[in-house]
Amino acid sequence: MTEQQFPWQEKVDDVRSKGILGMQLYVILTTPTDGMGPVLENMGPHLAYQKKLQDEGITFGAGPFADDAEEFWQGDGMVIVRAASLAEAGKFAAEDPMHSSGARTFRIRPWLLNEGGLTVKVRYSDGGRDIL
Numbered sequence: 001m002t003e004q005q006f007p008w009q010e011k012v013d014d015v016r017s018k019g020i021l022g023m024q025l026y027v028i029l030t031t032p033t034d035g036m037g038p039v040l041e042n043m044g045p046h047l048a049y050q051k052k053l054q055d056e057g058i059t060f061g062a063g064p065f066a067d068d069a070e071e072f073w074q075g076d077g078m079v080i081v082r083a084a085s086l087a088e089a090g091k092f093a094a095e096d097p098m099h100s101s102g103a104r105t106f107r108i109r110p111w112l113l114n115e116g117g118l119t120v121k122v123r124y125s126d127g128g129r130d131i132l
Helices: 008-017 036-041 043-055 086-095
Strands: 023-032 059-066 073-081 104-113 120-122 129-131
Touching: 008 104, 023 036, 023 086, 036 043, 036 073, 043 059, 043 073, 073 086, 073 104, 086 104
Parallel strands: none
Antiparallel strands: 023 073, 023 104, 059 073, 120 129
């Protein structure tokens, strides 16, 4: 059996024509290049850069991956960004101090957000909030 391929833009248009969100995002998968030492050394500037992207409305979500047994963090992570193109997402990734320093390398995958949801609970009494 031959594997079928579909043009990406046709997939996007098809989803949207069915009334599904079809929000184009970009997933930056980031991996250490030389162990945890350089990753930890660049953590401060990396987090400051990630906060800047967040404050500018670019970051959709970001965070580290645990290993398969949920016991350790080995330096891998993911950042999902709002960008106009793969090239723009690449610019955001390349400017991350974690990548520009060589501590991590990255791969970018276009991603279409179709389903899911987010619930935010705000408590008036103590000003607390939960994201569910």
